[in-house]
Amino acid sequence: RIEFSGREFALAMDPQQRMLLELAWEAMEDASILPSSLRGSQCGVFLGVASLDYSYRIADDMAAIDASTATGNTSSIASNRLSYVFDLHGPSMSLDTACSSSMVAFHQACQSIRSGETSMALAGGISLHLHPYGFIIFSKASMLSPTGRCQVFDEAGNGYVRSEGGGIFLLKDYDQAVADGDNIIAVVAGSAVNTDGHKSGLTVPNPSAQIDLMKRAYEQAGISPDEIDYLEAHGTGTRANS
Secondary structure: OOOOOHHHHHHHOOHHHHHHHHHHHHHHHHOOOOHHHHOOOOOEEEEEEOOOHHHHHHHOOHHHOOOOHHHHHOHHHHHHHHHHHHOOOOOEEEEOOHHHHHHHHHHHHHHHHHOOOOOEEEEEEEEOOOOOHHHHHHHHOOOEOOOOOOOOOOOOOOOEOOOOEEEEEEEEOHHHHHHOOOOOOOOOOOOOOOOOOOOOOOOOOOHHHHHHHHHHHHHHHOOOHHHOOOOOOOOOOOOOOO
16 A cells, blocks of 8 residues: 655645646456556566646745655656555666657557566656746747637648656567467557757658658557558647748
C-alpha cells in the first residue's frame, strides 16, 4: 500500500502526475492485468512530459515551496512515480522533445521491448495547461490562431490552437501477448525517430529529413505507403518563411 501526505498529494504535486497514475491504472485494467501482478517486474515506463506549468504557479508564490515541491513538479518523477507506486523495475524515464514527446516516448518503449530489455512497458504522455506562461509565449510569437481555428495545410492558416490531453498504452512483446492470451487491440508494425538537423531556422521544418524518416519507417515495418489508410500529422497551421 502506498500513501501520500495530504499536502503532497493535494497541493505540492503537479496534477499531471495524479492523472498519469489514473491513466496507468486504467491501461492495466483495460488489459485485464492486475497491477499487483507487475510488482517487481521489468515493466518499463516511458512518458512524454513537455509541460511543467504547475511549477510556474508555485514559483509565483515562493512561500508555498516545501520539501514535496521538487518531487511533485520534476518531470523525471512523473514517470518514476508510476514505477514507485506500482513497483516496476524496468527503465523509467520522462522525455521532452516538445510536440513529439509522447511519440518519442512511445518509440523508446518499443525499442526497449524489441531489444529484449523488457517485455512490457507503459508508454504515453500528458500535457495540461495550468499557467498563462505558454499562452503568453506563443501569442507573442504569433503562433496562436486569432480565430480559434487551426487550418492545417491551408494557405489561410494563421496559427494553431492549444489543447490538453493525456494517455497511456500498455505495450507488450507480441509473441508474449499471444501466449498470455491478452486482448490485443493493435500491433505496432514499426517506428522511427530522427531530427531535422541544420535548416533555415530552429523551429522551421525540414521536409527532406522528414521524408527520409517516413521512408525508413515504412521500410522497417515492411509496409508500402499505398497500404496506409489513415495518416495523422503534426501540422500547426502557422506560416513559415524559408
